[in-house]
Amino acid sequence: MTEHPVVIVGAAMGGLRTAESLRRAGYAGGIRMIGDELHAPYNRPPLSKDVLSTGVTHEAVAFPSRAETADVEWMLGSRAEAVDLESRSVTTADGTEHSYRALVVATGLRPRRLDFAPTPGRHAIRSLDDAMALRDVLVPGARVVVIGSGFLGCELGSTATKLGCSVTVVTPSAEPMIRPLGELLAHELRTRLEREGVAFFLGAEVIGLDDGVTLADGTVIPADVIIEAIGSDCNDAWLAGTGLDLSDGVLADNALRAVTTDGLAHDDIYVVGDIARFPNPMFDDVPRRIEHWNIPTDTGRRAGAVLGAYLGEGFTEAVATPFAPMPSFWSNQFDIKLQAYGLPGLADEAGIRILEGDLGGEVAVGYHRDDRLVGVVGVGLKAALLPYRQQIAGGA
Amino acid sequence: MYQCQNYGQCVFEAPNIFHLNDDDKLEHLAEADESERANVENAVDVCPMQAIRIVE
Ligand SMILES: Cc1cc2nc3c(=O)[nH]c(=O)nc-3n(C[C@H](O)[C@H](O)[C@H](O)COP(=O)(O)OP(=O)(O)OC[C@H]3O[C@@H](n4cnc5c(N)ncnc54)[C@H](O)[C@@H]3O)c2cc1C
Ligand code: SF4
Numbered sequence: 001m002t003e004h005p006v007v008i009v010g011a012a013m014g015g016l017r018t019a020e021s022l023r024r025a026g027y028a029g030g031i032r033m034i035g036d037e038l039h040a041p042y043n044r045p046p047l048s049k050d051v052l053s054t055g056v057t058h059e060a061v062a063f064p065s066r067a068e069t070a071d072v073e074w075m076l077g078s079r080a081e082a083v084d085l086e087s088r089s090v091t092t093a094d095g096t097e098h099s100y101r102a103l104v105v106a107t108g109l110r111p112r113r114l115d116f117a118p119t120p121g122r123h124a125i126r127s128l129d130d131a132m133a134l135r136d137v138l139v140p141g142a143r144v145v146v147i148g149s150g151f152l153g154c155e156l157g158s159t160a161t162k163l164g165c166s167v168t169v170v171t172p173s174a175e176p177m178i179r180p181l182g183e184l185l186a187h188e189l190r191t192r193l194e195r196e197g198v199a200f201f202l203g204a205e206v207i208g209l210d211d212g213v214t215l216a217d218g219t220v221i222p223a224d225v226i227i228e229a230i231g232s233d234c235n236d237a238w239l240a241g242t243g244l245d246l247s248d249g250v251l252a253d254n255a256l257r258a259v260t261t262d263g264l265a266h267d268d269i270y271v272v273g274d275i276a277r278f279p280n281p282m283f284d285d286v287p288r289r290i291e292h293w294n295i296p297t298d299t300g301r302r303a304g305a306v307l308g309a310y311l312g313e314g315f316t317e318a319v320a321t322p323f324a325p326m327p328s329f330w331s332n333q334f335d336i337k338l339q340a341y342g343l344p345g346l347a348d349e350a351g352i353r354i355l356e357g358d359l360g361g362e363v364a365v366g367y368h369r370d371d372r373l374v375g376v377v378g379v380g381l382k383a384a385l386l387p388y389r390q391q392i393a394g395g396a
Numbered sequence: 397m398y399q400c401q402n403y404g405q406c407v408f409e410a411p412n413i414f415h416l417n418d419d420d421k422l423e424h425l426a427e428a429d430e431s432e433r434a435n436v437e438n439a440v441d442v443c444p445m446q447a448i449r450i451v452e
Contacts, residue, residue, distance in 0.1 A: 017441065024434075043446055064440070064449075294405075297441050330403065330444050339403060382402050383416040 004030075004099050005073065006307065007090055009080045009238070010106030011035025013043070013293075014273025016063060017300025018104050018307075023068040025308020031072045032098060034090065036079040039128055040065070045293055047131040048155040049332050052138070053163055056131045080107070080238040085266070090238075102268040102307055105239065105250050105258060106300075109232035109274045109291065114147065116209045124228045125156070137225045140164030145213045145223040147206055149176035151331045151338075153229035154189075157198045158333040160225075168199045168221055170206060170213060180345030181377060182352040182367070188359050189336065189379075196334045232291065234275050244269075249277040249289040255319040256303040267310055270303035272296060282324040282393060283343060283374060290327050290343070298325035326393055337380055342367070342392040344375030355388065357381065364388065400447040409442055410435035 006022065008015040011033045019031050042061040046052070051060050079093040089099045111124035123134050138144065142165045146153045149171035157167045169176065175186035176193070190200060201215065208214035212222040234249045243260045245251035250271045251259040256278060258269040271278070273296040277287045302323050309318035329340040344352075344367040351368030355376065362380035366373055366388065376388040402422050406414040413432055414424045428436050440448045 045444065063446075066437075293444065294442060328405065337401065381420075382404055383418075383420045386404060386416075 004088070004101040005032045006030065006102045006104065006311070007098050007100035008033045008104040008106055009035075009083075009090060010104075010108055010235070010273070010275075011037065011074065011076060012041050012106065012108060012273070012296070013063070014108065014276075014296035014300050015104065015106035016041040016069070017297045018106060018270070018272050018304045019069050019072050019300075020066060021301045021304020022308050023304075025305050025312065027308045027311050029101075029311070031069070032075060032100075033072055034075045034078050034080055034092060034098065036077065037127060037129075038077045040074070040076065042128060044126070047125060047128065048152055049159060052131055052135055052156075052159050056128065056135045058128060061128065082238055082240075083242060085242050085269070088268070100268075102270070102311065104303060104307070105269065105271045105275060106273050106296075107235035107238070107275055110235055111228065112231045112233050114206060114209065114228055114230065119209050119226075121224060122209065122226045122228065125152070126232075134225075134227070138163045138165055141166070142224045143222055144168070144225045144227065145170060145221050146227045146229055147171070147213065148229035148231065149173055149200070149202075150179075150229060150231070151177060151329075153227070154193060154198075154333050155331055156227055156229060157193065158196070160227075161197050162334070165225070167197070168201065168223075169193075170201045170204050170215070170221065172203065172205055174202055176200065180343070180347075180367075180375070181365075182344070182347065182349075184352055184354075184359070185363075185365050185377060185379075189333075192336055193333065232274075234289075236275065249275045251287055252276050252278040254279050254281065254323050255306045256299055256323075257306070257319075267315075270307055272299040272303045280324055280327075281322065282326065283346060288343075292327050292329045294328045295325065324393075326389065328389075338377060339382060339385060340375065340377040341385060341389040342373070342375035344377055346374045356384065399445060400443075401445050403444050405442040405444060406439035406448060409438040414439060 041063050082091045089097045144160045144165040144167045146157045146169045157169050161167045178186040205216040236246045245261045252271040253265045256270045257265040274291045277289045279285045279287045306318045309315045331338040347367035355364040355366040357363035364378045367375035378385040404416045
């Protein structure tokens with residue numbers, strides 16, 4: 001291996017895709033992948049869906065490994081603690097300094113936790129290990145309270161119900177998944193989930209977790225298992241003090257180069273995956289983080305291509321190549337299959353309307369900003385969504 | 397081991413190989429030319445079900 005490899009911190013989907021793309025871009029030098037999990041990169045979405053109900057093993061979710069990245073140097077179980085941009089070196093928890101010629105930030109997110117004293121029975125899910133721990137306690141008859149009603153919370157509610165648990169979802173929101181779906185579809189989906197046996201406490205504030213889940217109005221919901229699905233925080237502590245803009249994830253430009261608080265882009269530092277906040281000209285010039293599964297792949301490909309050019313040739317052209325990835329998201333809850341394209345969350349309040357189908361069955365809901373379609377969510381529909389996807393990509 | 401759920405993401409990556417028919421069912425060629433390898437690998441990457449395997 002070379003003295004100064006490309007160091008990728010975060011050995012998951014975004015990091016893996018970046019390494020593959022670097023190789024495709026012709027970079028043949030060293031790549032060192034530093035990740036604090038012990039598992040080689042794997043696919044997370046099944047951990048709240050089918051795999052959680054069948055069997056949680058690494059084998060079931062591992063990404064296939066490719067010949068092109070066979071010589072990547074894997075440093076698993078190793079945590080980056082700090083980085084010095086001047087001397088170009090990452091320090092891991094064991095004190096080792098890893099000097100680099102270019103750095104890729106791919107450290108993703110971790111579940112946000114409620115601020116209560118630790119009690120047994122509390123779970124959150126991001127990793128394979130989290131899913132294994134959760135699988136063990138989702139036994140028939142278990143009383144499960146899911147806190148948070150985003151896609152993840154609703155999926156976990158669905159899977160736990162299918163496993164024979166009795167499930168209650170507690171949320172401060174007026175409807176589950178209301179952001180980004182909006183009232184219309186969110187209300188319909190809640191009705192469907194209730195029909196399948198999930199109970200909801202809406203507009204509820206959790207004030208304690210001692211004996212079950214205590215709500216602000218005094219209600220106590222008995223719980224054997226508490227799953228916190230209240231959102232995520234960015235794994236950016238190791239970048240503290242670097243001058244990079246960490247105000248929400250790590251700011252990057254459209255070439256995915258990390259940007260400082262002074263607005264300067266580093267040609268040798270790239271940001272990919274859930275932690276990357278970058279502008280997408282498909283919508284506007286506002287940098288956003290997008291926590292969708294396609295983003296680690298799209299940003300990894302992009303960062304690998306630009307970085308490969310930086311280390312090889314054609315950098316200016318690579319940076320100037322347009323990058324406007326289509327956000328895409330899916331979620332499975334009971335027999336409800338949701339598929340989304342674009343950014344529904346950008347819609348004006350009055351810009352949410354049914355495009356085709358009917359709300360009670362298969363439906364496509366359109367999300368408009370200034371009358372332009374910026375997102376579409378389909379329930380049950382698949383190929384029928386593709387023209388809308390086209391429309392979102394086409395702009396105007 | 398994973399079932400295709402006809403999301404159609406693969407169609408964007410390798411339109412010469414994958415196709416969604418009028419019944420929302422995915423169809424694909426049994427064999428792909430070597431020149432399509434990069435596209436098919438891209439299709440493998442974007443399949444939400446991780447349902448595509450390349451068999452040499
Ligand atoms: C249970 C679950 C279900 C999901 N379902 C869907 C879905 O249905 N549809 C959808 O679109 N998206 C879904 N997602 C989101 C999708 O999985 C994420 O967008 C994707 O995993 C992000 O990949 P990433 O590589 O950016 O980050 P991550 O997968 O978070 O990887 C970051 C890696 O970096 C490691 N790391 C962090 N800090 C350090 C450090 N200091 N040093 C070394 N390593 C570090 C982490 O341990 C982790 O391995 C789901 C996510 C989860 C958890
Ligand atoms: S992307 Fe995967 S799930 Fe979707 S149609 Fe293609 S093979 Fe099927």
